[in-house]
Amino acid sequence: MGSNLKDVAALAGVSVKTVSNVVNGYVHVSATTRERVQAAIDELGYRPNATARSLRSGRSGVLALAVPELGVPYFAELASLVVDAAATHGYTVLIDQTAGAKDRELVVLGGIRHHLVDGVLFSPLALGVAELRRRTDATPMVLLGERGLRGPTDHVGIDNIRAARQATRHLAERGCRRIAAIGVQSVGTGATARQRYAGYRKGLADAGLELDPALVLPAPRFHRAEGYAAMATLLELPDPPDGVFCFNDLLALGALRCLHTRGVPVPEQVALIGFDDAEEGSYATPSLSTIAPDKAAIATTAVELLLSRIRAGEPPDRPRRLTAGYALVARESSAR
Amino acid sequence: MGSNLKDVAALAGVSVKTVSNVVNGYVHVSATTRERVQAAIDELGYRPNATARSLRSGRSGVLALAVPELGVPYFAELASLVVDAAATHGYTVLIDQTAGAKDRELVVLGGIRHHLVDGVLFSPLALGVAELRRRTDATPMVLLGERGLRGPTDHVGIDNIRAARQATRHLAERGCRRIAAIGVQSVGTGATARQRYAGYRKGLADAGLELDPALVLPAPRFHRAEGYAAMATLLELPDPPDGVFCFNDLLALGALRCLHTRGVPVPEQVALIGFDDAEEGSYATPSLSTIAPDKAAIATTAVELLLSRIRAGEPPDRPRRLTAGYALVARESSAR
DNA sequence: GCAGTCTATTACATCGTTGTAAAGAGGTCC
DNA sequence: GGACCTCTTTACAACGATGTAATAGACTGC
Numbered sequence: 001m002g003s004n005l006k007d008v009a010a011l012a013g014v015s016v017k018t019v020s021n022v023v024n025g026y027v028h029v030s031a032t033t034r035e036r037v038q039a040a041i042d043e044l045g046y047r048p049n050a051t052a053r054s055l056r057s058g059r060s061g062v063l064a065l066a067v068p069e070l071g072v073p074y075f076a077e078l079a080s081l082v083v084d085a086a087a088t089h090g091y092t093v094l095i096d097q098t099a100g101a102k103d104r105e106l107v108v109l110g111g112i113r114h115h116l117v118d119g120v121l122f123s124p125l126a127l128g129v130a131e132l133r134r135r136t137d138a139t140p141m142v143l144l145g146e147r148g149l150r151g152p153t154d155h156v157g158i159d160n161i162r163a164a165r166q167a168t169r170h171l172a173e174r175g176c177r178r179i180a181a182i183g184v185q186s187v188g189t190g191a192t193a194r195q196r197y198a199g200y201r202k203g204l205a206d207a208g209l210e211l212d213p214a215l216v217l218p219a220p221r222f223h224r225a226e227g228y229a230a231m232a233t234l235l236e237l238p239d240p241p242d243g244v245f246c247f248n249d250l251l252a253l254g255a256l257r258c259l260h261t262r263g264v265p266v267p268e269q270v271a272l273i274g275f276d277d278a279e280e281g282s283y284a285t286p287s288l289s290t291i292a293p294d295k296a297a298i299a300t301t302a303v304e305l306l307l308s309r310i311r312a313g314e315p316p317d318r319p320r321r322l323t324a325g326y327a328l329v330a331r332e333s334s335a336r
Numbered sequence: 337m338g339s340n341l342k343d344v345a346a347l348a349g350v351s352v353k354t355v356s357n358v359v360n361g362y363v364h365v366s367a368t369t370r371e372r373v374q375a376a377i378d379e380l381g382y383r384p385n386a387t388a389r390s391l392r393s394g395r396s397g398v399l400a401l402a403v404p405e406l407g408v409p410y411f412a413e414l415a416s417l418v419v420d421a422a423a424t425h426g427y428t429v430l431i432d433q434t435a436g437a438k439d440r441e442l443v444v445l446g447g448i449r450h451h452l453v454d455g456v457l458f459s460p461l462a463l464g465v466a467e468l469r470r471r472t473d474a475t476p477m478v479l480l481g482e483r484g485l486r487g488p489t490d491h492v493g494i495d496n497i498r499a500a501r502q503a504t505r506h507l508a509e510r511g512c513r514r515i516a517a518i519g520v521q522s523v524g525t526g527a528t529a530r531q532r533y534a535g536y537r538k539g540l541a542d543a544g545l546e547l548d549p550a551l552v553l554p555a556p557r558f559h560r561a562e563g564y565a566a567m568a569t570l571l572e573l574p575d576p577p578d579g580v581f582c583f584n585d586l587l588a589l590g591a592l593r594c595l596h597t598r599g600v601p602v603p604e605q606v607a608l609i610g611f612d613d614a615e616e617g618s619y620a621t622p623s624l625s626t627i628a629p630d631k632a633a634i635a636t637t638a639v640e641l642l643l644s645r646i647r648a649g650e651p652p653d654r655p656r657r658l659t660a661g662y663a664l665v666a667r668e669s670s671a672r
Numbered sequence: 673g674c675a676g677t678c679t680a681t682t683a684c685a686t687c688g689t690t691g692t693a694a695a696g697a698g699g700t701c702c
Numbered sequence: 703g704g705a706c707c708t709c710t711t712t713a714c715a716a717c718g719a720t721g722t723a724a725t726a727g728a729c730t731g732c
Contacts, residue, residue, distance in 0.1 A: 047473070
């Protein structure tokens with residue numbers, strides 16, 4: 001089965017190039033030779049070697065997607081959409097997991113499978129503008145996530161600050177007066193966390209509320225367990241919160257579980273809002289209010305931007321920063 | 337930056353092969369040339385072209401993983417583990433989503449990016465033994481999932497029948513007398529669904545319970561919404577169930593949400609058990625009892641089996657079928 | 673001084689494909 | 703009959719890397 005053009009050519013009694021012409025649908029091939037060649041192809045079960053093609057053409061038809069971890073629903077859903085978006089353009093996607101670790105993110109910057117990948121979609125957690133600026137690899141790259149990163153790189157994301165501000169205001173409008181935040185980060189650059197925190201503070205200000213540092217809790221990895229633990233801490237405060245803005249849905253779901261366990265009614269005593277719109281949240285009880293980024297738009301926009309860069313062939317004169325939409329989805333966890 | 341060995345060789349004033357020798361750490365290179373070459377490499381920012389290497393060596397260092405959809409936590413978690421397992425062996429993973437559609441699964445069988453992929457991990461939904469037998473592509477392939485498929489292909493999975501039987505018995509032991517099943521499938525071969533259904537019937541028999549066809553509901557895609565709808569149907573029966581075995585956790589979580597909405601206490605009035613052990617289930621309220629397949633074992637075993645086939649280079653004389661472990665995790669949704 | 677051994681480096685072919693240029697076959701036109 | 707087309711097919715080089723075999727040089731030992 002490991003047949004190549006040469007084998008087919010020998011069997012059909014034609015030159016290698018003629019077989020190649022048949023395979024690629026070149027027009028000036030006589031009907032008889034075409035048939036003969038096709039028969040040989042079928043007999044040998046010939047399949048073109050994508051590696052050789054790629055070496056010849058300089059294009060592999062493969063994109064890389066580097067995310068922290070597929071176990072987090074947001075990244076899994078995003079990956080799913082990216083894979084589909086790439087497929088509509090004839091591209092396949094290679095996945096890299098960084099765990100948000102700086103060393104592994106640097107590997108991504110250095111270049112994954114050099115020349116085997118036409119372009120890179122990268123959702124960094126630990127790296128900042130400085131590292132991005134130092135990048136020398138010429139493979140086109142588009143960042144997913146933080147709109148705020150004023151780096152030299154193309155970028156697609158939503159306006160995190162505005163969305164977080166809106167989420168916070170939503171809780172305030174619902175009547176909350178002590179609004180906590182779960183998810184600030186000191187690790188890495190924590191660009192996402194920082195922006196959502198900034199939005200949170202603006203939202204508080206909008207509502208004329210004071211920032212109480214005791215209500216701001218960290219969560220280095222945005223996992224459920226951290227949300228649970230943070231909520232437990234909040235509930236033990238002398239003056240616990242009546243609303244919580246979690247920087248992603250996993251944190252919110254962890255917090256929700258904690259509230260259930262302690263018998264705290266949601267939303268009556270504590271209202272809750274998350275971020276990401278993981279499908280999971282809409283099936284929780286109570287269903288989870290959240291900020292729903294337009295993930296499909298992010299995926300298709302990012303893929304198209306990346307492909308346009310690949311087609312252009314030259315490094316961008318200046319980075320493009322595209323913004324996708326989002327919506328505040330009010331569900332039961334923040335109902336009045 | 338698109339430099340190659342030739343450019344480096346020219347700059348260093350040596351032959352192409354010498355540069356290659358330096359890059360590959362060949363021993364018989366004098367210290368002075370090595371230095372000179374290394375300097376040239378650094379100056380040009382040379383990176384080996386993985387495509388060319390791959391053409392030369394016949395190995396790409398890339399595995400393909402074909403799953404129905406990453407949006408389903410089970411496949412996302414599995415993909416995450418597969419990517420990590422592959423990475424420990426220096427391999428990268430390319431992801432293909434089939435949506436469980438027959439035509440797209442056939443594409444996978446036909447070969448993805450022929451020769452650009454060293455091996456394929458495939459979790460088929462629609463295809464059966466007949467199609468697998470017709471496969472002609474020689475790329476090593478390992479199936480993930482259904483242990484029962486008596487096809488010609490290597491395989492890693494858990495004993496679905498036994499696990500499902502145990503789950504059903506678990507509900508019976510808890511006192512349930514009318515145990516429903518959600519998740520039978522008529523689409524495709526539905527091997528997973530069929531096996532879990534078989535286990536369900538055996539479990540009923542073990543407990544001396546009769547099978548009531550009204551309690552067996554379909555779910556073509558194993559999604560939350562289907563679980564919700566099926567549960568709604570069950571609750572409208574004149575004689576509704578007191579226990580439900582859902583063929584995966586998403587169905588169970590959908591069912592759970594439905595029960596909450598109708599005010600049915602879980603597990604007091606209806607007990608619930610799922611399958612897959614999605615992390616989500618352990619944070620639901622009540623937390624979800626489930627069958628927990630050893631996903632890490634499945635991923636590492638499958639990757640290692642696949643790599644051994646790749647190393648061997650020849651098609652297997654006869655397929656290997658490896659079985660990973662699982663555990664029944666009893667949580668609140670089936671507490672006494 | 674010369675065979676023999678070892679090191680360092682090189683030219684060349686090759687992996688499978690396709691672009692380029694050119695050659696052969698057949699026909700038309702004046 | 704020769705110039706000039708068009709259509710079909712071909713040989714060759716190239717993409718970037720590495721294995722093979724060969725070369726040149728340095729050193730050993732007698």
